[in-house]
Amino acid sequence: MPLDTNRLEPVLPWLKFRGPDDRGIWSDRHIQLGHTRLAILDLSPLGHQPMSFQDGRYWITFNGEIYNYLELRAELVQAGYQFTSKSDTEVLLAAYAHWGTGCLEKLRGMFAFAIWDRKINQLFLARDRFGEKPLYYWIDQGTFYFASELKALLALLPHTPELDPIAVDLYFHYQYVPEPLTPLQGVRKLPAAHFMTLQLDSWKVDLSQYWSLAQIQPLEGNISELIRAELERAIDLSLRSDVPVGIALSGGLDSGTIVALAAPKYKKVLHAFSVGYPGSPPCDEREQARSLANQLGLPFHDVELHTEALVEFFPELMKALDDPIADIAAYGHFAVMRLAAEQGIKVMLSGVGGDELFWGYDWMIEAHHMTQQKQRQNSISAIATTLGKLAHIPIYEKFAVTPKLPKPVRSLLVQGLNAHLIDNEHPNQFVFYNLRQDFRSPWYHRRSLYSQEFLTQLPERNPFHPSVGNDAAWSDITTHLCQVLFNTWLVSNCLALGDRTSMASSLEVRLPLLDYKLAETVIGLQKQYPNEFRNKKAWLKQAVQDILPAEILNRPKRGFEPPYASWIQALLDRYKDSVVSGSLVQSSFLNRNYLVKLFQKPYNNYALVYRVLVLDTWLQNIR
Template sequence: MCGIVGILNRYEAQSSSLHTSLRCLHHRGPDDRGAWQDEYLQLGHTRLSILDLSPLGHQPMASEDGRYCISFNGEIYNYLELKQELTTLGHSFNGHSDTEVLLASFAQWSTACLDHLRGMFAFAIWDKETQNLFLGRDRFGEKPLYYWYDKEAFYFASELKALLPLLPTVPELDPVSIDLYFHYQYVPEPRTPLKGIHKLPAAHYLQISREDWKFTPQCYWSLENIPPVTGDPATLIRQELEKSIELVLRSDVPIGVALSGGIDSSAIAALAAPKYRDTLQTFSVGYPGRPAYDERNQAEALAKSLKLPFHDIELTTEALVDFFPSLVAAVDEPIADIAAYGHYSGMQLAASQGVKVMLSGVGGDELFWGYSWVARAARISELKDHYLQAPTWKAQGIRTLRKLAQHPLYQKLGQSKKVPIPIQSWFRPGIDLSQMTLSPPDRAVFYELSPDFVEALTYRPHLFTQSLWEHIPLDNPYCLFPLSPPTTLDIPNQISQTLFQTWLVSNCLSLGDRVSMACSIETRLPLLDKELAELVIGLRKNQPDHCLPAKAWLKSALKGILPNEVLDRPKRGFQPPVQEWMHAVVRENLETLTTGHLVELNILSKSFVQALRDEFSNKGRHTFMLYKAVVLEIWYRQIVLSSQSAVRI
């Protein structure tokens, strides 16, 4: 795991330095630092040594013939298999790093090398012969890659804080992105909060020729292209999950597991322990005096049964408030997910024990319908599609049932935990219909099932200044919703793909990468393995599972591996005392909002922010909306404004 940065000049090399940007990426690679340049290109790299700790893994790395040069962030888990294949094709290797294998893969297969890779990555390769720069990013977007360009230069980096010092000027805030941020709590890719700065989307590559200066990101992998799979889901998923964990455990440094009481992290620990018990450690976080949120007892019990060392740390509200500005800076983008503090603290704890690689269960909820609202979105979208295509008499029946289902007694029978599940199932279609939105009609149901999204819609007409409103499309919040009816994917898989392209990559993966790398730790995600994901999506095309209980396939695959008490435990997820933490952060930063940069720049309406402030102070209302504003305000100060004082090229 590393940090990368680079500049491609179209006409002539600038007398520029990557020193400031490399310093900004030191946390991503404290073990080594390197730079390389020729007449038109500069590449920089900071290294966190995981595989081949020798100097032979130093980057940027040039090919033996001098044609190619690479700067690479990530891990290629199947590098040993690729190395063997490439050796038979005539390639030779000096060291044991996956970087050298990746460089040879590109030399052998060009852009098609991406089809051979199993791992997480963001890399840049310069071809001196063709004068082309190639950028590639992994399928799920585990590793970040930002870029900005004008008519004379193309800049890229692993983080915004490293990219901004390179640019001729600091970009302005993007109104469309800011609007999306307040609805989603993050800026969905490929957008960023700043005009002109883009993220290379997950599962995409980009080639830019110095000669014609034209490029368009190209998709090389999609859920739409995965063929159907037949077979027993439990057996096949278990086999593929075991293979994935064996691959991600390839490392020359100590490894830990971020362990909660949930199924995903417990499965990873249980499958890894038999072969790696001597080197594996487990880590968990807890909250003093908050037993409803604290899963340390369950995590410790599992670690003890697996004979793995267990470490834990308690998090307090006071410590969060003190550390909050540094936390926002570490995350690098405005992401209003208060869980970041727990993840960061867990990584700090692991780093204190000498761990450089952490395994995490992120991706399990997204792959196996772990979020109840997502499965419901799929069901409701199917109902909506049927309604829009139904003949008049049938549509009238649907409307009648929808109206009936809005009755409180109907809702109680369909949702109360005291009502037996078989009876609930009779009422569930009506419950789903009662939440079916018909506007906009060309979009599937998605985020409007989130109360936070709906709440943001009510704030929207008042939150922004008129000057900002002029640049925001009216239907902007819905632009990410899947089209209805779908084009090539059935509705459940379309909903699943949208979740991967929004919440997973822009919130979960972005957050996980930044907080772990801020502690110089590499996070690996066995549940986001390419082969495992393709298997699950392929099975789903023959055996829809969105109407089954949450994570039904995964639980079946783990029978006999995890105790029944873990498999049957209700989903809790990573649940810090959210309201208490957000309330404390807002209270500490409340006054800065009315006089801060967002008001000064005519982004937020000063009068409306003052009204929210007063109601928060008097009644404790509007906490999450104000929390999002606080995060954005601190981020702008910590990342954007601080870049203006950096030594610029």
């Protein structure tokens, strides 16, 4: 099919906020690459993209940063390569020319990129190990489109695809659509730690995984010393920048670790940013963050989030997120990034990833314990199984954990629910997200919330057990559950939210706690010393106990935790009338009569109603 050489011109404006400093389009016989640049390394025109290498054989469009580009550059110079710029983009091109797909094993950073090889007519696309940078694609009838933003990809398509019923159902369970799915039929994301090749001549598409936690080998050594060494190295690399760097500081352990290590290393002024709320409720951590910043001699900036402003800003926030992500904390992240951008910051460090890598979630620890129980358990009594089936009925869940029922009955019901969660009907499935009430809730409401037409499109499946393990997984439950968390919550909620809220302000967020060498160290130590693995971030605390005050080491996790109940109430008061007759009802996905009941005061299910509001608003934005 002839290539429309003007096809990308109307698309690049959708990406301008991701790269306001420069733009470029390159066309060949059957391919066109476009790029908008956020200049971080080598601010000169030599960093312009799309960029070519080796007399125009290779062409690249690249979003992200290769933190170890200086080391790779030196290695490639030794191999005979010459460079004309000081950018990491040119190093990435040379690395691919030299090592081929093996270059991915050497990259330490965050990235989503596409390289076109003119000699063999092949397109190579890759995404970083954790999925910090997004990459959407659509393929159909000899046409392949890809983009860093869903909105940009949709601008390329002849029409907006229909909603994917399975993705919508998963969204209501997870509060996001787990990758590689998107809410739209035919639109997919390249999975984290994967690469794809498209051979133009044969139209052959191959998808391969190049990294996983399962392949990490056990590691011997002093636990605290090994973790501390990788933390130091990760911070060193994340501070490489030709533009000002700041940090999102919550006053907790994760961001505290980063700022305590980064402040002495950064040669310029490291600015700290935080959020707070009117009246300084318990979830307001500005004072703790300010105190730590003052101890380190850092300028401190904060923004106060008001409910009224959120209500007015909500539609714009949903546009910025690009995907429907029903995490109310997005407002705080967006506000911090916007404040930093207003202060001239273009790179922000963040503590995202610490809870996932060092097991900071109580429910994750409980899931591990119950999965071990299931592994040891051969059978479940008939009464427990029966009570378990009763316990997942909404009225039983509502009262089983309250004093409204006699204690013996309540105890039996809770035991029955636990039995249901670890039943042997699905022997190869782990206990995981099914422990969370907000995950289970859509299952209880589905026959009332979903329209009959929507229900008939859903396959029979068991959403209480989202994790399936093979024999190897059962032998290493810790690693397998961690991988499931990385493949779902981390990439599709936390990383997506961080990327979108920072890019909306033309600002890059960096996550030192997700440095893959650090992750390999922690996971390797877990495998070597399974009986010594200390959850609730004990290993992280031990590694940094000499540089953080006791009040931070011993504080419970909060992060940018908002007063979500009052926020959601205000949002529903403002937007509920449009939702009960909105796009989800008109598209025959949800039952209007049940929505009317669900959206009546007092709101009893904040998680579910907020998910409805977010998805409906998102759907209005893309149509």
